[in-house]
Amino acid sequence: MKRVLTLVIALLIATTALAFAEDIRLESYSDEELTALEQAFATEVIDHIRMQPLRDRLHYLIEKRFRGELNKCEGCRLCR
Numbered sequence: 001m002k003r004v005l006t007l008v009i010a011l012l013i014a015t016t017a018l019a020f021a022e023d024i025r026l027e028s029y030s031d032e033e034l035t036a037l038e039q040a041f042a043t044e045v046i047d048h049i050r051m052q053p054l055r056d057r058l059h060y061l062i063e064k065r066f067r068g069e070l071n072k073c074e075g076c077r078l079c080r
Helices: 002-027 029-044 051-065
Strands: none
Touching: 002 029, 002 051, 029 051
């Protein structure tokens, strides 16, 4: 259950960051600048989580997502 919750939160944060990037895309930032803004936004949100193990895991998952290593979660019922 904890793993599913962690993955859901990570995906929600990533989705929110992407929606944020779509809003500012109109300002014609470069792809590198948008990626940096998305990552900064996700990091800012995650840093407000009080549980250190959860915060560490989310940082790890978001970093993998931005490197392109995590296109979808593994093993959850939604992605099967």
